[in-house]
Amino acid sequence: MQGVIDFLVxxxxxxxxxxxxxxxxxxxxxxxxxxAAPAGLIILTWLERKIIAxxxxxxxxxxxxPFGLLQAIAxxxxxxxxxxxxxxxxxxxxxxxxxxxGMFAAIMAFAVIPFAPGFAGTQMNVGLLYIVAxxxxxxxxxxxxxxxxNNKYALLGAFRAVAMLxxxxxxxxxxxxxxxxxxxxxxxxxxxEAQSGMWFVVSMPVAFLIFFLSGVAEVGRSPFDLVEAExxxxxxxxxxxxxxxxxxxxxAEYVHMFALxxxxxxxxxxxxxxxFIDVAALPAPFAAILGLISxxxxxxxxxxxxxxxxxxxxxxxxxxLLDFGWKFLVPLTLVLxxxxxxxxxxxxxxxxxxxxxxxxxxxxLGMPGQVVALLVTNLLVLGxxxxxxxxxxxxxRSKALRAVSAVxxxxxxxxx
Amino acid sequence: xxxxxEFVGLLGAITFTIPFVTLLLAWLLRPxxxxxxxxxxxxxxxxxxxxTWVRFKAQYYIYxxxxxxxxxxxxxxxxxxxxxxxxxxxxxxxxIVFILLLFDGLLYAWRKGALHWT
Numbered sequence: 001m002q003g004v005i006d007f008l009v010x011x012x013x014x015x016x017x018x019x020x021x022x023x024x025x026x027x028x029x030x031x032x033x034x035x036a037a038p039a040g041l042i043i044l045t046w047l048e049r050k051i052i053a054x055x056x057x058x059x060x061x062x063x064x065x066p067f068g069l070l071q072a073i074a075x076x077x078x079x080x081x082x083x084x085x086x087x088x089x090x091x092x093x094x095x096x097x098x099x100x101x102g103m104f105a106a107i108m109a110f111a112v113i114p115f116a117p118g119f120a121g122t123q124m125n126v127g128l129l130y131i132v133a134x135x136x137x138x139x140x141x142x143x144x145x146x147x148x149x150n151n152k153y154a155l156l157g158a159f160r161a162v163a164m165l166x167x168x169x170x171x172x173x174x175x176x177x178x179x180x181x182x183x184x185x186x187x188x189x190x191x192x193e194a195q196s197g198m199w200f201v202v203s204m205p206v207a208f209l210i211f212f213l214s215g216v217a218e219v220g221r222s223p224f225d226l227v228e229a230e231x232x233x234x235x236x237x238x239x240x241x242x243x244x245x246x247x248x249x250x251x252a253e254y255v256h257m258f259a260l261x262x263x264x265x266x267x268x269x270x271x272x273x274x275x276f277i278d279v280a281a282l283p284a285p286f287a288a289i290l291g292l293i294s295x296x297x298x299x300x301x302x303x304x305x306x307x308x309x310x311x312x313x314x315x316x317x318x319x320x321l322l323d324f325g326w327k328f329l330v331p332l333t334l335v336l337x338x339x340x341x342x343x344x345x346x347x348x349x350x351x352x353x354x355x356x357x358x359x360x361x362x363x364x365l366g367m368p369g370q371v372v373a374l375l376v377t378n379l380l381v382l383g384x385x386x387x388x389x390x391x392x393x394x395x396x397r398s399k400a401l402r403a404v405s406a407v408x409x410x411x412x413x414x415x416x
Numbered sequence: 417x418x419x420x421x422e423f424v425g426l427l428g429a430i431t432f433t434i435p436f437v438t439l440l441l442a443w444l445l446r447p448x449x450x451x452x453x454x455x456x457x458x459x460x461x462x463x464x465x466x467x468t469w470v471r472f473k474a475q476y477y478i479y480x481x482x483x484x485x486x487x488x489x490x491x492x493x494x495x496x497x498x499x500x501x502x503x504x505x506x507x508x509x510x511x512i513v514f515i516l517l518l519f520d521g522l523l524y525a526w527r528k529g530a531l532h533w534t
Binding site (some may be wrong): 017023026027029030031033034038079080081082083084085086087088089096097100103104107108110111112121123124127128129130131132147150151152153155159162163166169170173174177178180182184185186193239240242243244245247248318320322323326327330331334337340341342344345348 | 420421422423424426428429430431432434435436438439441442445446447448449450452454455456457458459460463464468469470472473476480482483487489490494497498500501503505508510511512515516518519522526531533
């Protein structure tokens with residue numbers, strides 16, 4: 001980004017000094033992000049329909065354009081030209097704001113993503129908190145849509161959405177805290193740079209899995225799509241939406257899913273890093289292009305995984321879903337957080353800034369030791385959790401079996 | 417400090433206009449023929465009975481209450497997480513005590529049946 005700014009200044013256009021050039025570059029980047037994120041919808045819907053179709057042994061869209069590539073554009077034209085019905089009983093103002101707010105929240109999530117070395121819109125030092133905050137805005141849009149529709153199914157869908165999003169936000173925030181602990185910073189740029197030695201997915205596989213799972217739940221996609229379970233509550237919170245407002249809700253959902261893939265790639269798969277190549281050290285244009293390509297490959301991998309999940313798994317029931325969140329993921333992440341913080345403190349290099357702090361007792365082992373210790377901690381905590389859960393499950397199952405057999409066959413010895 | 421939010425502001429300004437442009441375009445293109453039957457509340461063809469905005473299942477609110485506790489915890493944990501490398505060991509011990517206290521709160525809610533979906 002600095003290179004582009006220098007280039008603009010070197011053109012010697014009147015009034016374009018360094019700060020004006022910086023402002024222009026930022027504005028252009030913002031425009032690209034704001035347009036590209038919803039435009040990614042075109043490729044995402046096509047991908048989703050093709051992949052789901054292949055999983056279900058169908059062909060998917062193949063009439064509009066080559067390989068059905070123009071299908072999404074045809075859909076969009078249809079959305080724009082359909083009549084927009086507002087139910088007479090709806091709360092009109094809130095009903096109309098909700099889809100726009102959802103879209104706004106989804107696109108704004110892209111503000112903190114570092115796209116390539118040096119190409120980040122902002123180095124905001126509270127990047128991780130920003131993700132959580134913007135995610136909360138999306139939840140608010142869903143609740144507004146469900147409430148303002150004045151439809152029982154929509155309200156039920158909205159309540160389910162909020163219960164689910166709240167439940168899965170806690171494990172998500174806890175994994176973000178773990179990332180902040182290991183990276184030593186909350187800025188997304190610093191998080192990517194902290195992964196130059198080893199991606200966090202290698203050192204913290206369990207945290208990564210929890211983040212991705214709760215992320216999928218936050219987006220409200222299968223198998224967590226009981227927010228819009230067709231077989232139970234029509235279409236959930238967007239039952240009453242039609243025409244372009246329905247389209248905007250769809251755009252928000254897809255952009256949100258895209259954003260989640262970006263977050264996962266940046267936080268756990270090293271963002272624009274490529275293994276064994278120091279991307280940041282390459283000459284400027286190559287670094288930017290290679291970095292962006294590397295990031296997009298990772299992003300589309302996660303997009304594919306999400307579609308794969310949708311094609312494979314059935315829907316959760318709400319009590320199972322909440323139990324899984326509160327009784328498994330939350331305790332697991334709390335224990336994992338303690339473990340990770342402990343390991344990081346043991347390997348801390350110490351500091352002489354302000355109050356001098358002694359180095360951790362294991363700081364001599366350096367980076368490889370830290371990675372191994374984190375990995376072992378992760379696996380140990382997961383193993384412990386699985387043992388506890390399976391023994392608890394065995395206990396409830398045998399209790400249930402005993403209850404059933406007591407009803408079915410009276411104790412045989414009782415009669416004799 | 418404020419410079420870091422410049423980009424968020426610029427992106428916000430552009431993003432803010434997108435829904436308006438979309439709605440305006442659709443308003444120009446779409447047909448407008450409302451009638452009372454169309455504007456009824458959709459319940460798969462059945463007439464809706466009673467009010468929607470009634471008292472709702474309390475369980476949802478209990479989950480929300482527990483969530484607030486943990487969300488506030490996160491606010492306290494983030495500064496600790498960032499500063500961990502510059503903190504002496506006893507700071508870590510106190511952070512762990514803090515997390516365990518919250519864990520205890522979760523267990524209490526669990527035992528009280530707050531996490532039980534009826």
